[in-house]
Every structure is written in C-alpha cells, then in structure tokens.
Amino acid sequence: MSQISRGLENVFIKTTALTYIDGDNGILRYGGFDIDDLVEHTSFEEVIHLMLYGDLPTKVQLQRLKTSLNEAYEIPQQVIDTIYSLPRESDAIGMMETAFSALSSIYGEMWNKNTNKETAIKLIAKASTVTANVLRAKEGKKPVIPESSDSFARSFLSASFARTPTNDEVKAMDAALILYADHEVPASTTAALVTSSTLSDMYSCVVAALAALKGPLHGGAAEEAFKQFLEIGEPERTEEWFKKKILEEKSRLMGFGHRVYKTYDPRAKIFKRYAQKLSERSNEARKYFEIALKVEELGIEKFAEKHIYPNTDFFSGVVFYSLGFPVYMFTSLFALSRTLGWTAHVIEYVEDQHRLIRPRALYIGPLKREVIPIELRG
Ligand SMILES: CC(=O)SCCNC(=O)CCNC(=O)[C@H](O)C(C)(C)COP(=O)(O)OP(=O)(O)OC[C@H]1O[C@@H](n2cnc3c(N)ncnc32)[C@H](O)[C@@H]1OP(=O)(O)O
Ligand SMILES: O=C([O-])CC(=O)C(=O)O
Structure with missing residues (x-):
C-alpha cells in the first residue's frame, strides 16, 4: 500500500539554497547566515538581495535595490479604490488577498528568467503599499503611497501612521521584516509553490499564500x-x-x-x-x-x-x-515580510526545479456500485 504522509510531514518537495532550519538545535540561517547576525548587522533590503541574488549586496548593489523599491511603491488607483471600497470591518488578510488579486489581473505576466527577480522586487514594494493602506482603510484614514527613503521599514511605518518614526521603531520594524522573511516551505509557501507549479503568475502565488497564511495554526x-x-x-x-x-x-x-x-x-x-x-x-x-x-x-x-x-x-x-499596530494587522505584517520568502521560493522552483505539483489521494470508497434510478431509490 502507498504511504500517506499526514500533513506532508517530512516530505521534501524541493531543494533550496534560501533557508536552513535545524529544528532540534533551534538554528535558522538564510543563505548560510545566522538569523541573529542578519538582524544585528543587516537590513531587510540586504536580505532581499541575499534571497533573490544569492549573496549580501555591495554598497552599490544595495543602493540600486533601494532605488528599485522606492520606484515601485505606486499601485494603480483602481487597486487603491478596491481596498477602500471594502467595509472597514473586513478581515485585513482578506483585504490583502483582494488587493493582490486585483494586482494579478494587472501585473500577472509570464515567468521570465530575465525579469522574475525585478518582478519580485516590485511585488515586495507594492506589498508595502497594500499593507499600509489596508491599515489606513480600516482606520478610516486617507490613502497614502509610501515615500522614498533610505529604508523600506521607515517608508512603511511613515505611510502606515503618517508620521516620522523614531530610529528605534524603524530598527524594530526592520528586525521583524527580517525575522519573518522566510521559513523554508511552511503551509503558505507550499500553497505558493503549488500555484507556481501550474505556471500561474507571481501575484497569484501570493494570493494563494496569503489564504494559507491567514489560518490560526500558521500566520494567524x-x-x-x-x-x-x-x-x-x-x-x-x-x-x-x-x-x-x-x-x-x-x-x-x-x-x-x-x-x-x-x-x-x-x-x-x-x-x-x-x-x-x-x-x-x-x-x-x-x-x-x-x-x-x-x-x-x-x-x-x-x-x-x-x-x-x-x-x-x-x-x-x-x-x-x-x-502602534492594531492586533488585526499582525498577520498582514507577517505577510508583508513573507512576500520575500514566497517570491524567492517560487522563483527558485520555476527557474530550476519546475514540475507540476500533483500528488495523489488513496481511494478508500466503494470500489464499484450500480446507479439505481432516483424513482427506485426508496
Ligand atoms: C509562523 C508559524 O506558522 S509558527 C506556528 C504557529 N501556530 C501556532 O502557534 C498554533 C499553536 N500550535 C499548533 O497548533 C501546533 O504546534 C502546530 C500546528 C503549529 C504544529 O503542530 P504539528 O506538528 O502539526 O503537531 P500536531 O498538531 O500534530 O500536535 C502534536 C501534539 O502536540 C500537541 N500540541 C502541539 N502544539 C500545541 C500547543 N500549541 N498547545 C498544546 N498542545 C499542542 C497536540 O495537541 C498533539 O498532542 P497529542 O499528540 O497528545 O495529540
Ligand atoms: O515553518 C513553519 O511551518 C511555520 C513558520 O514558522 C513560518 O512560516 O515562519
């Protein structure tokens, strides 16, 4: 009889150079760097570079990446309108799913080895705009597009609260972004991978991942x-x-x-x-x-x-x-950071290891039955 792995425990669905976990000894590394070192000595943008390009950036590379992020915060007015048209009491992750669905209908381009990484960088920047505006819509505030700054965390906090954050706040937000950035193949990343395996677009992968992240056993x-x-x-x-x-x-x-x-x-x-x-x-x-x-x-x-x-x-x-974030935003903040892990994993999968993900279910119902016409079914 075929083996069933409930919850896919200990099933390996891909190789990865992104994240290493030693669950027995409590070790987590991104690209070989200990998580403590990354939080202590780098920024979220440096981790974006590490995840997408395989190494920490030089100063020039970092500046280029920051410019790309700063240039991509804009999202179409229709997507902003969509977020603000939802009832204020809507679930924050549901609002993000809606926004990312709208973005997928606009930016859902084909996979392309030459542009996948740039697509991911734009998507991460737009996730900042979506997340800040989900908060603002729920709080009854006006839409804001994050402004360019020297830090992704700073731009995000400024847009969320429409005030200048302190350096301590920026450092804490940056640390949270690094800590939540990736965790190998949890349920949400697996949902993204399944979606990418059909060659659906990157934004749709994020919609699938958001849906899986929301549950209380995972990001919720x-x-x-x-x-x-x-x-x-x-x-x-x-x-x-x-x-x-x-x-x-x-x-x-x-x-x-x-x-x-x-x-x-x-x-x-x-x-x-x-x-x-x-x-x-x-x-x-x-x-x-x-x-x-x-x-x-x-x-x-x-x-x-x-x-x-x-x-x-x-x-x-x-x-x-x-x-200063309301409790209902916590999962969305996790999602903002994890857009990095989701996109990095789907790129790794589609570019290097692609195959349609299609498991089997072991049939345990009746083997063969005759249909009795409804008039005769008693
Ligand atoms: C970012 C993240 O996604 S981290 C995880 C976030 N989720 C949570 O914090 C929710 C609480 N935690 C849990 O529900 C679980 O620990 C999970 C789902 C995260 C992982 O658990 P799994 O590996 O699937 O273990 P499973 O659910 O099969 O539980 C195994 C045993 O541990 C127990 N257990 C696991 N977590 C907990 C918990 N938080 N509290 C009490 N008991 C627990 C289960 O009751 C079960 O006990 P049993 O063997 O006596 O029946
Ligand atoms: O690894 C998991 O199953 C869940 C987790 O901690 C994460 O996604 O950060």
Whole structure:
C-alpha cells in the first residue's frame, strides 16, 4: 500500500539554497547566515538581495535595490479604490488577498528568467503599499503611497501612521521584516509553490499564500497569541487563566509548538528581546509583555517534555503592539515580510526545479456500485 504522509510531514518537495532550519538545535540561517547576525548587522533590503541574488549586496548593489523599491511603491488607483471600497470591518488578510488579486489581473505576466527577480522586487514594494493602506482603510484614514527613503521599514511605518518614526521603531520594524522573511516551505509557501507549479503568475502565488497564511495554526497565530494576553488582562491572572484554558479546557496554547522546531524557535528569542525593549515605552505594552513572560514560563513547564516551545508568533505581537499596530494587522505584517520568502521560493522552483505539483489521494470508497434510478431509490 502507498504511504500517506499526514500533513506532508517530512516530505521534501524541493531543494533550496534560501533557508536552513535545524529544528532540534533551534538554528535558522538564510543563505548560510545566522538569523541573529542578519538582524544585528543587516537590513531587510540586504536580505532581499541575499534571497533573490544569492549573496549580501555591495554598497552599490544595495543602493540600486533601494532605488528599485522606492520606484515601485505606486499601485494603480483602481487597486487603491478596491481596498477602500471594502467595509472597514473586513478581515485585513482578506483585504490583502483582494488587493493582490486585483494586482494579478494587472501585473500577472509570464515567468521570465530575465525579469522574475525585478518582478519580485516590485511585488515586495507594492506589498508595502497594500499593507499600509489596508491599515489606513480600516482606520478610516486617507490613502497614502509610501515615500522614498533610505529604508523600506521607515517608508512603511511613515505611510502606515503618517508620521516620522523614531530610529528605534524603524530598527524594530526592520528586525521583524527580517525575522519573518522566510521559513523554508511552511503551509503558505507550499500553497505558493503549488500555484507556481501550474505556471500561474507571481501575484497569484501570493494570493494563494496569503489564504494559507491567514489560518490560526500558521500566520494567524500571532494575533491569537496576543489575544490570549488581552484575555488574561493582568499579570496576576495568568496562572488562573492557564489552569482553566490550557490545563482544564485543553485549548492549544497559541504561539507555542512547531512542526520543525522541537526546541525554542530562534526567532522567538530575538522577538522577545525587541518586545522587552519596545514595551518599556508604554504601561499597557509593558503589562502585556509581563503577561507573555508568565504564560511562556507556564507553557514551557507544561509542554517542554513534549518538545513544544514558543514559536516566532509568541512575542512578535508585543513588538507590533508596541509599534502602534492594531492586533488585526499582525498577520498582514507577517505577510508583508513573507512576500520575500514566497517570491524567492517560487522563483527558485520555476527557474530550476519546475514540475507540476500533483500528488495523489488513496481511494478508500466503494470500489464499484450500480446507479439505481432516483424513482427506485426508496
Ligand atoms: C509562523 C508559524 O506558522 S509558527 C506556528 C504557529 N501556530 C501556532 O502557534 C498554533 C499553536 N500550535 C499548533 O497548533 C501546533 O504546534 C502546530 C500546528 C503549529 C504544529 O503542530 P504539528 O506538528 O502539526 O503537531 P500536531 O498538531 O500534530 O500536535 C502534536 C501534539 O502536540 C500537541 N500540541 C502541539 N502544539 C500545541 C500547543 N500549541 N498547545 C498544546 N498542545 C499542542 C497536540 O495537541 C498533539 O498532542 P497529542 O499528540 O497528545 O495529540
Ligand atoms: O515553518 C513553519 O511551518 C511555520 C513558520 O514558522 C513560518 O512560516 O515562519
């Protein structure tokens, strides 16, 4: 009998030079560079170069890439209108899917080895415009196109909040963009790959990926994790909440557990450091960070023996909240960053390893039955 791998666990669908994960030892590298080093010493734009061109850029290459991004923030007025025509209470990722569908009908060009990387760079810039405007539409604000600047994170924050962000805010946003940029082939990237395997266009790949990212078991977990902290409300209520929700009702602890990491997610450690630093700016944020620390302690105490530890979504919400983003935007912020991983993987697949992805399902229904005409079916 054929082997079924539930959840495609341990199935390898491509080779990659993009991202290396050692799930037992909590190691994550992009193109051979440790994630800590990249966050410490590089910018999101440098990581874009690394992912798309295979190495960190020289100064000249970086400047060229920044110019390409700055020149691509513009999106057609019809797409802006589409975003703002949706009800304000619409789901933020749903709004991004709608915007990217509209973009795919305009920019859905054929794959071309000579232009795929430029297409990806334009798509990433436009994702910044879409994400900032999803926030602004939901907040009842006017449309804004991000302005050119020395930093993708700075342009994005300025457009989102229509104010000049501090350098600390830009650094934290930049770190979040790097941390979420890629993670090999999780559900969303796999959805993008399946789509690319039919030679559908790159924007459509992002629509498919967004749809998969939204779920609470994947990108939606950052919102769900933070909602736990909101529900707890006060640090001294944490133990009571944990006992009732997690131990008695056996709810999943959101922001904990991972298919590949069987130890602490290295990204969660870095997000935790930024959460600690940024949350010092407000009492509310500080309170949620304290609650997160207590939940983390109880979660590790309970689940470590099953190798279930905090994942990247556990502390990222405290960072985004401290930056001023509403909880409903957390998954969209993840998506903005992950447009890099999605496009880099589909390019790697289509250019070097392309084949239609078409698995099988093992049939277990009745082998053969005769149709009884409806009048005789009783
Ligand atoms: C960016 C990201 O996508 S990171 C992941 C974000 N998702 C979350 O934080 C949601 C919470 N976590 C989870 O649901 C899971 O850990 C997943 C889906 C991420 C990965 O889990 P999988 O590898 O598919 O494991 P699976 O769902 O089969 O669970 C295995 C066992 O661990 C338990 N488990 C896994 N995660 C958790 C959790 N967060 N809380 C409680 N129990 C958990 C399951 O109940 C199951 O227990 P059992 O064997 O006694 O039935
Ligand atoms: O790898 C996964 O399955 C999920 C994840 O952490 C990510 O996409 O960042």
